[in-house]
Amino acid sequence: MPITCKRDLFDLPTGLTYFNTASQSPCLMASFSAGERGLMRKRQPWIAERAALPAEMERCRELFGGLLGATADDVAIVFSTSYGIASAAANLTLAPGQDVLVLEAQFPSNVYAWQRLAERSGGGIRYVPRGADFDWTGAVLEALDDGVGIVALPNCHWCDGALVDLEPIATECVRRGIPLVVDATQSLGVKPLNLETVPADFIVASGYKWLLCPDMMGFMYVSPKHQSGMPLELNHASRIDAPSMETGSGLGGRLKPNARRFDMGAADSMIHMPMCVSALEQITEWTPEAIHGYLVKLVDVIAEKAEERGFTCPPIARRIGHFIGLYRDEAWPKDLAARLAAHGVYVAFRNGALRISPYLFNDAADVDRLFVALDAELR
Incomplete structure (x- = not known):
């Protein structure tokens, strides 16, 4: 079913155009209300509703897993993309002389842990430069050879939305027996991603962007073959058969036999959990296919208007579709973001690209408002 504009479900003032979801999404008003209920639990931690936390955690696992075709057993609750990537790097091996393959100018959270692993293992980092006409996929496939020990990629480049088609890349990784780690922060929840066609070893996504979740919340899919690995943290909640803390020290037991062992400490946030449930339930109801x-349609119009003005951007076949970065021959004015904000238009600049990232609270009038403001400031 086609989806319509959902601005009424968010708290956006009249006349404000927010095109910066790739940096930070506003939360749903329903999620804000859920957070208020969570705050009440923090304010009064003796109330009975605190007992709802375990079910909320399981519901989040179920909903996140459902976006991928995974089960709740396959999902860990993590702080951030960098936490999940560090977990993956701690549970994969790199032989001396092998490389971790990443994109040139890839988001740092999916680079630093691999640099550390390479340094410790006597390996290296292979930075894939972008191919002609924004072709990342072809460039990655060309770079994949026997010298690659791990592939760590996003679904698109975070600066401009240029597509990284993970399906043929995953097929080649499986053929060569190379682990695939995906940073899906800029795509999951808004672009379909399924384990049947992208059988990754780990998939990590921070929640505060396209998943509409609060800050300091993210999720990690862990393939069953890695679920006996070692988590970054060791705590009571990551164990089964541990003695009760009510009658003893709590020390003992075994690590949980699934992805739950990789949960961050204090994953059972009284405030964050109900907000995440509300957001993920809404995304599941809408479906990533419908959101995308x-x-x-909005991004295609943005690209058309940009090209009319002589700007360049990833072409339609080479962009992920839900956000886009615009370039021009000369550098953008350094204060352009602030000047556009004075018009009530909010965008971001990333690595030389004017990044425009809409969501369901945007419509065609917002696109017109963006270009009226741009024309006025660049005149």
Whole structure:
């Protein structure tokens, strides 16, 4: 079913155009209300509703897993993308002389842990430069050879939305027996991603962007073959058969036999959990397919208007579809973001690109408002 504009479900003032979801999404008003209920639990931790936390955690695992075709057993609750990537790096091996393959100018959270692993293992980092006409996929496939020990990629480049088609890359990784780690922060929840076609070893996503979740919340898919690995943290909640803390020290037991062992400490946030449940339930109801279908139409119009003005951007076949980065021959004015904000238009600049990232609270009038403001400031 086609989806319509959902601005009424968010708290956006009239006349404000927010095109910066790739940096930080506003939360749903329903999630804000859920957070208020969570705050009440923190304010009064003796109330009975605190007992709802374990079920909320399981519901989050179920919903996140459902976006991928995974089960709740396959999902860990983590702080951030960097936490999940560090967990993956701690549970994969790199032989001396092998490389971790990443994109040139890839988001740092999916680079630093691999640099550390390479340094410790006597390996290296292979930075894949972008191919002609924003072709990342072809460039990655060309770079994949027997010298690659791990592939760690996003679904698109975070600066401009240029597509990294993970399906043929995953196929080649399986053929060569190379682990695939995916940073899906800029795509999951808004672009379909399924384990049947992208059988990754780990998939990590921070929640505060396209998943509409609060800060300091993220999720990690762990393939069953890695679920006996070692988590970054060791705590009581990551164990089964541990003695009760009510009658003893709590020390003992075994690590949980699934992805739950990789949970961050204090994953059972009284405030964050109900907000995440509300957000993930809404995304599941809308479906990533429908969300993406709505946003592609806006982004296509943005690209058309940009090209009319002589700007360049990833072409339609080479962009992920739900956000886009614009370039021009000369550098953008350094204060342009602030000047656009004075018009009530909010965007971001990333690595030389004017990044425009809409969501379901945007419509065609917002696109017009963006270019009226741009024209006024660049005149």
